[in-house]
Amino acid sequence: MGRKLRVAYIDQAGDIGGGAEEALLDILRYMDRERIEPVLLHAERAEWLRDVEMAELRTRAVFPESDPVFEHSREALSSLGERLAGLWQSIGPVRKLRIALSAEDVDIVHTNSLKCHILGGLAARWLRKPLVWDVRDILEPGSARSLLVEVAHVTHPHIVAMSSAVAESLADAGCDTTVVLGARPMDKYVPLAPDEKLREAIGLKPGDKVLSVIARLTPWKGHQTLLDAFRRVLDDEPEARLLVIGDSGFWTDDYRDELKQQAEDLGCAEAVHWLGFREDIPQLLALTDVMVLPSKDEPFGIVLVEAMAAGKPVVATRTGGPLDIVEERVTGLLVEAGNDKQLADAILQLLGDPERAAAMGKAGRKRAEEHFDISRGLRQLYEVYDRVLEDK
Numbered sequence: 001m002g003r004k005l006r007v008a009y010i011d012q013a014g015d016i017g018g019g020a021e022e023a024l025l026d027i028l029r030y031m032d033r034e035r036i037e038p039v040l041l042h043a044e045r046a047e048w049l050r051d052v053e054m055a056e057l058r059t060r061a062v063f064p065e066s067d068p069v070f071e072h073s074r075e076a077l078s079s080l081g082e083r084l085a086g087l088w089q090s091i092g093p094v095r096k097l098r099i100a101l102s103a104e105d106v107d108i109v110h111t112n113s114l115k116c117h118i119l120g121g122l123a124a125r126w127l128r129k130p131l132v133w134d135v136r137d138i139l140e141p142g143s144a145r146s147l148l149v150e151v152a153h154v155t156h157p158h159i160v161a162m163s164s165a166v167a168e169s170l171a172d173a174g175c176d177t178t179v180v181l182g183a184r185p186m187d188k189y190v191p192l193a194p195d196e197k198l199r200e201a202i203g204l205k206p207g208d209k210v211l212s213v214i215a216r217l218t219p220w221k222g223h224q225t226l227l228d229a230f231r232r233v234l235d236d237e238p239e240a241r242l243l244v245i246g247d248s249g250f251w252t253d254d255y256r257d258e259l260k261q262q263a264e265d266l267g268c269a270e271a272v273h274w275l276g277f278r279e280d281i282p283q284l285l286a287l288t289d290v291m292v293l294p295s296k297d298e299p300f301g302i303v304l305v306e307a308m309a310a311g312k313p314v315v316a317t318r319t320g321g322p323l324d325i326v327e328e329r330v331t332g333l334l335v336e337a338g339n340d341k342q343l344a345d346a347i348l349q350l351l352g353d354p355e356r357a358a359a360m361g362k363a364g365r366k367r368a369e370e371h372f373d374i375s376r377g378l379r380q381l382y383e384v385y386d387r388v389l390e391d392k
């Protein structure tokens with residue numbers, strides 16, 4: 001057998017990381033090591049790597065604890081001054097990446113975040129290495145987006161898009177693009193029996209009809225619409241309870257208070273359980289009757305995959321990612337974003353018909369196994385790697 005494929009994965013997250021780091025870790029954990037030899041280029045203080053145990057993972061800290069180039073916010077890039085400063089500050093990190101990529105003798109460069117697409121992309125271009133951008137966000141029209149497109153024109157990445165909507169959002173970059181839907185290991189995400197102790201601990205009673213929303217508390221996730229809808233649901237289903245799972249970052253604490261106030265004003269505060277950030281999502285899903293994701297716009301929404309894997313019916317909005325994930329009326333229901341009446345109707349349909357809801361949950365599990373298992377995502381990624389090597 002020839003030499004394994006050496007792929008450099010670049011991610012600059014220094015803090016606890018988010019969905020992008022979670023996804024990258026799954027790629028690294030589950031990839032075929034007979035085939036690929038990964039090296040991870042990361043920040044010096046990569047908190048998200050702290051508890052990670054990965055046999056034989058080569059790692060290299062390439063980004064210092066605080067690097068001015070990462071201080072620029074996406075919004076700030078609109079000023080010419082910021083952009084020039086950013087360009088100037090990029091030279092150091094790009095050179096450093098170039099040295100690391102060269103020393104590791106990599107075959108492919110795979111970048112995992114906006115800033116790494118740019119810095120890693122330029123370093124890869126410098127070395128004439130094939131480049132893969134793993135894109136999971138939809139950028140608003142604006143300067144960060146234009147910069148990304150400009151860099152794409154220079155670096156010619158193969159774009160791996162997490163959903164069709166993500167792919168479309170970068171169509172004008174004119175790059176080869178493959179949609180590789182977000183995935184989870186389906187042997188780890190399985191339907192569980194409800195844990196009665198947990199039910200009690202979070203203040204639920206056995207007969208309660210449980211709705212769960214799993215999402216950061218941030219306005220675009222649509223909690224406000226869900227609270228309005230929940231008020232309507234309670235009128236028909238007084239036993240309904242809403243679990244709000246997820247936290248606000250420290251900068252949006254006010255938003256959580258605002259949401260709590262909204263629940264008070266609507267007179268449904270007693271039926272809403274604010275659980276904050278939880279590590280036991282599968283166990284909470286086991287207590288859930290219907291999982292709801294009310295986002296105004298959603299590039300993907302992996303929580304829908306997690307709910308389907310847990311055998312639960314979902315209600316989501318007819319936007320980006322959910323259109324790829326949910327098979328309408330088979331694994332869940334889709335409603336117009338921002339429409340609390342439609343959202344309430346959909347929830348009530350499922351709460352009122354447990355048999356249909358169970359059938360949807362079952363179909364969801366099947367769909368998750370077929371389309372959203374990490375092994376499938378990895379196979380598609382290997383195909384992308386083969387292609388970029390051929391195109392070289």
Ligand code: UDP
Nearest residue numbers: 019215216245246276277278281301302303
């Ligand atoms: N999550 C979690 N605990 C929480 C809230 C969220 O573990 O309290 C996880 C959730 O299971 C999912 C991820 O965070 O894996 C959120 O991913 P999603 O794509 O839905 O949202 P985003 O990446 O936009 O935050």
